Amino acid sequence: MTDRTVDIWGAGTPHAKGTVWPVRVDQHLDPGVTEEQVDRWVHSACLLCSNGCGCDIAVKDGRMVGVRGRASDEVNHGRLGPKGLYGSTVWSHAADRLTRPMIREGGALVECDWPAAMGRIVEVSQRLLREKGPLSHGFYTSGQLFLEEYYTLSVIGKAGLGTPHMDGNTRLCTATAAAALKESFGADGQPGCYADIEHCDTIFLYGHNLAETQTVLWSRVLDRTRGPHPPVLVCVDPRRTKVAEEAVRTGGVHLAPRVGTNLALMNGLTRELFEHGWVDDTWVAEHTLGVDELREVVGWYTPERVAEICGIDPAELRRAARIFGTGGAVLSTVLQGFYQSHQATAAAVAVNNLHLLRGMIGRPGAGILQMNGQPTAQNNRECGADGDLPGFRNWDDEQHVRQLAELWNVDPLKIPHWADPTHAMQIISYAEEGSIGFLWISATNPAVSMPESARIRRILAGEQCFVVVQDLFLTETARLADVVLPAAGWGEKTGTFTNADRTVHLSEKAVDPPGEARSDLDIFLAYADAMDFRDDDGAPLVKWRTPEEAFDAWRAASAGRPCDYSGLTYAKLRGPTGIRWPVTEAAPDGTERLYTDAVFPSATEYCETYGHDLLTGAAVTQQEHRALRPDGRAFLKGADYTPAHEPTSEEYPLLYTTGRTVHQFHTRTKTGRAEPLRRAAPDMWVELSPADAERLGIAEGDMVRVESPRGSIEAPARIGRVKEGAVFAPFHYGGEDRQANELTMTVWDPVSKQPCFKTAACRVSKVRAGGRR
Amino acid sequence: MNLVTYLRLARHAEQTFADSLRTVGRGHAKHPDVLFICQTLAKMSDKQARRLAPIVDRYGSSAASGDVEEPERLHAAGLAEVRTGPVGLLRDLQDLHVLGTLVQTTWTVVLQAARALRDDELIELCRHASGQNSRQLSWLNTRLKAAAPQSLIAA
Numbered sequence A: 001m002t003d004r005t006v007d008i009w010g011a012g013t014p015h016a017k018g019t020v021w022p023v024r025v026d027q028h029l030d031p032g033v034t035e036e037q038v039d040r041w042v043h044s045a046c047l048l049c050s051n052g053c054g055c056d057i058a059v060k061d062g063r064m065v066g067v068r069g070r071a072s073d074e075v076n077h078g079r080l081g082p083k084g085l086y087g088s089t090v091w092s093h094a095a096d097r098l099t100r101p102m103i104r105e106g107g108a109l110v111e112c113d114w115p116a117a118m119g120r121i122v123e124v125s126q127r128l129l130r131e132k133g134p135l136s137h138g139f140y141t142s143g144q145l146f147l148e149e150y151y152t153l154s155v156i157g158k159a160g161l162g163t164p165h166m167d168g169n170t171r172l173c174t175a176t177a178a179a180a181l182k183e184s185f186g187a188d189g190q191p192g193c194y195a196d197i198e199h200c201d202t203i204f205l206y207g208h209n210l211a212e213t214q215t216v217l218w219s220r221v222l223d224r225t226r227g228p229h230p231p232v233l234v235c236v237d238p239r240r241t242k243v244a245e246e247a248v249r250t251g252g253v254h255l256a257p258r259v260g261t262n263l264a265l266m267n268g269l270t271r272e273l274f275e276h277g278w279v280d281d282t283w284v285a286e287h288t289l290g291v292d293e294l295r296e297v298v299g300w301y302t303p304e305r306v307a308e309i310c311g312i313d314p315a316e317l318r319r320a321a322r323i324f325g326t327g328g329a330v331l332s333t334v335l336q337g338f339y340q341s342h343q344a345t346a347a348a349v350a351v352n353n354l355h356l357l358r359g360m361i362g363r364p365g366a367g368i369l370q371m372n373g374q375p376t377a378q379n380n381r382e383c384g385a386d387g388d389l390p391g392f393r394n395w396d397d398e399q400h401v402r403q404l405a406e407l408w409n410v411d412p413l414k415i416p417h418w419a420d421p422t423h424a425m426q427i428i429s430y431a432e433e434g435s436i437g438f439l440w441i442s443a444t445n446p447a448v449s450m451p452e453s454a455r456i457r458r459i460l461a462g463e464q465c466f467v468v469v470q471d472l473f474l475t476e477t478a479r480l481a482d483v484v485l486p487a488a489g490w491g492e493k494t495g496t497f498t499n500a501d502r503t504v505h506l507s508e509k510a511v512d513p514p515g516e517a518r519s520d521l522d523i524f525l526a527y528a529d530a531m532d533f534r535d536d537d538g539a540p541l542v543k544w545r546t547p548e549e550a551f552d553a554w555r556a557a558s559a560g561r562p563c564d565y566s567g568l569t570y571a572k573l574r575g576p577t578g579i580r581w582p583v584t585e586a587a588p589d590g591t592e593r594l595y596t597d598a599v600f601p602s603a604t605e606y607c608e609t610y611g612h613d614l615l616t617g618a619a620v621t622q623q624e625h626r627a628l629r630p631d632g633r634a635f636l637k638g639a640d641y642t643p644a645h646e647p648t649s650e651e652y653p654l655l656y657t658t659g660r661t662v663h664q665f666h667t668r669t670k671t672g673r674a675e676p677l678r679r680a681a682p683d684m685w686v687e688l689s690p691a692d693a694e695r696l697g698i699a700e701g702d703m704v705r706v707e708s709p710r711g712s713i714e715a716p717a718r719i720g721r722v723k724e725g726a727v728f729a730p731f732h733y734g735g736e737d738r739q740a741n742e743l744t745m746t747v748w749d750p751v752s753k754q755p756c757f758k759t760a761a762c763r764v765s766k767v768r769a770g771g772r773r
Numbered sequence B: 001m002n003l004v005t006y007l008r009l010a011r012h013a014e015q016t017f018a019d020s021l022r023t024v025g026r027g028h029a030k031h032p033d034v035l036f037i038c039q040t041l042a043k044m045s046d047k048q049a050r051r052l053a054p055i056v057d058r059y060g061s062s063a064a065s066g067d068v069e070e071p072e073r074l075h076a077a078g079l080a081e082v083r084t085g086p087v088g089l090l091r092d093l094q095d096l097h098v099l100g101t102l103v104q105t106t107w108t109v110v111l112q113a114a115r116a117l118r119d120d121e122l123i124e125l126c127r128h129a130s131g132q133n134s135r136q137l138s139w140l141n142t143r144l145k146a147a148a149p150q151s152l153i154a155a
């Protein structure tokens, strides 16, 4: 196999529309290990992005030594990308793995045993419960735990403690995907699936640098665009990405709106559909609500006005709209360029609107992929460790809460459900003021990944809040903790997870974790035991011990809800491929696409939310929802464009935006320890447009300083693919002067509460000249 | 015609509401959602006050005998400063809600008169303004509900 850090997508296997994506099996073994030396291959799926490629882990002498894509898996047909190949296993035997718990003594973290660490946690937890009650407790999880772990934590938090302060870093990556699906359809859940790539005529990628974020899915697209009857691509991105280049190559359009103006662009596209009669009026009348209001909202957004706001060519907007309006089967995908930007939910909902207006949903090729950023984000949403209630239940519906209370055998009042659950940024705020005095962070690194990171570090290091961190390494966040718990990682524990297109995979334990490290499930169970959480009959609240038992408990909790896992078992998941939920008696092999009958989960008694005002985030009440009589119809919802929170000024004339690079995942806890990936993308850089660079006298490789009202970073400049007026930085890198989030703002979308990482004002200056990198 | 008194009250109430929203937003700027949403809501009220101006003029000039003075005590005082701390935020949001409700009922009163006068322009304005006002009140309610337990129990 070629060096896949360079040949990122691997050898193409072009094929024609409507034919099955050919198999290509990718494999990587540690240097010096041959295939014959592998003791066994263990069933799993890749955990380094939301694509969830099916794979097997190679084990030799009790160590994970490589991975192989699973040919039979529907998600990847055998392929793996550079992160999956090189980054999946090497971290597991890194010398700096956490192997023992640690507690802070006299200002320093010192190693201790499990009873001492858990003793300290329980002591603080019980004291705060006595003094202030459950609102003193907060949990901040991940997009990388397993379903069984999220569900267990959800039960502990909601029925054991009774705190509404639970969220995941999924808030930073996929909260808007969930919010947009809920607002449009009534509940979370991806309508389409990856196989829609094989059937579509057109692909719209909104703020989704697919080529770098989910490399295997991009090779799936390339295999269509390079084969017979290729689809036309349209790309919305302020950078000239590989996706943008491919869009132009296929005869499509690259729209590069000014950072922070996505909604204006979407309103313009929507108006064009109405103007040209590209709306399926009969379908819209039967299956949706709100078309008149939407038409009114977008009426003002003529191509010329939109072009002015977004800094684009009106003819290009018209052309993109025509491609959408006349395409036979359109597939749309959305990611952080929309989700982490200004008016995130409204812009993502607008994508759903376009599909609803054309009745372009629920059939092959006509799909919507509101993507996830992280591999197990979907599970956090389903299980309710992120602020939702388990099973996409509605916190505002007493019946839904009662179902959970019966399932867990606790008083419904124990389950916090008096308002929209607390989102991550608010949890941090409560920790800052000290009203949350106990914060448990698992498998995530907010000291690097959250906006305005200097503030986050100050809060975590402060005395006002006791911080528990559970992770694989002593991350930037773990260093600030009061107690650090060593966790087992992927391949060192068993559990399931669900990717962005609802495909559930089972990942089996391949090796033992190092030292005294324990699985996250075991850690949560140990806390539940030590706290002695009980149900109403005095029996232990958490009634399971093993991952499989936890999964079975979850199956019961999900039954009858949109994400129904009731027909799924570990045995089924040991088969050749992952399986898409819902899996029920009626659909024993899973469900490829949702809403094939154009019936949406919007009925007042069934929906996950009554919805929100997209401009303000105000919650719609049950009464207002009932009065609309949605009865299975989808919602068309619009909002006016408003300017971004921090406009440019003389002092800060440029717009700062952050994003990913293909070789790293998140804050590099795992990928930073894989030599090929580290070599391929070793350090931070800042990207400028050629025009801005020239004006500022900056050449490729020069060391530049980027400043916003909140902080500054220094990094070498790259000149290229970003739109004039914008400055791009990758967010993966931690350390002095190197963190992209030193500059970002503490502000979030009113509906999804996802922080805006993409719209801050900044200025750039040259620090010193440097050679070419 | 006393309508003009109420039109002025509506304009004044919207303007007071807008100014108070800005004051509360600024005063609680460490809650970015409060800061930015209050600004958005204030703009909604600005717009209604602006749209009222020509209608006030229209009825004002048709008033029979000179200007009808609107009695000072019909006005509501706005929020000139904010309170501090989590409970202070709650009380400020509540005060905004009271002001917003005054705006709401004022539009109800004006709409009734507009209907009796068959003034299409004013009817449309009342309907729109009242809809925008509901959005403002809904947000205040949503934010109050989210903040209340933490502020009263754990802070």
Ligand code: SF4
Pocket (backbone or CB within 6 Å): A046, A047, A048, A049, A050, A051, A052, A053, A076, A079, A080, A081, A082, A083, A084, A085, A213, A214, A215, A216, A217
């Ligand atoms: S595309 Fe994502 S899931 Fe697939 S191998 Fe690459 S990192 Fe892993």
